Amino acid sequence: MFTGIIAAIGRIEQVKPLADGGENSGVHLRIDAGGLNLDDVGLGDSIAIQGACMTVVSKHAGGFSVDVSRESLRLTRGLDEPGEVNLEKALRVGDQLGGHIVSGHVDGLGEVVRFEPVGESWELCILAPQSLARYLAYKGSITVNGVSLTVNRVEDRADGTQFSINLIPHTIAMTTLKHLTIGQQVNLEIDTIARYCERMLSYRNSV
Numbered sequence: 001m002f003t004g005i006i007a008a009i010g011r012i013e014q015v016k017p018l019a020d021g022g023e024n025s026g027v028h029l030r031i032d033a034g035g036l037n038l039d040d041v042g043l044g045d046s047i048a049i050q051g052a053c054m055t056v057v058s059k060h061a062g063g064f065s066v067d068v069s070r071e072s073l074r075l076t077r078g079l080d081e082p083g084e085v086n087l088e089k090a091l092r093v094g095d096q097l098g099g100h101i102v103s104g105h106v107d108g109l110g111e112v113v114r115f116e117p118v119g120e121s122w123e124l125c126i127l128a129p130q131s132l133a134r135y136l137a138y139k140g141s142i143t144v145n146g147v148s149l150t151v152n153r154v155e156d157r158a159d160g161t162q163f164s165i166n167l168i169p170h171t172i173a174m175t176t177l178k179h180l181t182i183g184q185q186v187n188l189e190i191d192t193i194a195r196y197c198e199r200m201l202s203y204r205n206s207v
Contacts, residue, residue, distance in 0.1 A: 003088070003095075004148020005088065006175045010086075011031065011082070011083065013031065014029070015081060015082060018067060029054075029066050031085070031087075040089075041056060041059070043058065048087070048089075049146070050076065050079060050187055053104025078145065086147060086176050098148075100143075102143050102148060108132050109185045110127060111126065111183065111185055114182070121168050123166060127161070128163060135191065138152070143189035146175075146187070147171065150165065152166050
């Protein structure tokens, strides 16, 4: 489990295909951990990369490596080429829960439709697929590329649901969200509580 509070900005330094490199092959990522402290990270531990939970398969000076399956590459963005990534170590018992409960499992891909300054902050508007519409609520939580954020506005449309987020200067400075561009796809994870509420309500109505 994670909190959606980014601990460091790392960088994918190298992307190498696994197995024979065919169309069904995943990739091996070598990652510079940036300012992330890896002293308490061992092989097999989990680290969220751009919001996707990955398993550490090796460590090197200042960084670590993970293997990403072809299915994970299909369902996420930002794990198939060199560049900056948001990093967060798995939550430990006793850690402060500063964001919200995050599993590191990407539920869908959103599309950036607006990203512009508003006063001292930035407004980020994302179009989410219709399959996630019922989980998006005013003042509810959403994870975008691993960052725990609060939804400020929700608008249902024929092609999906557009939601708006306010990004304070600290969030812009401490995450990779600063690099977003119009039309870019982002990793979305819905609030775990919303997921269970929807299941309980749908089950009750079906019996």
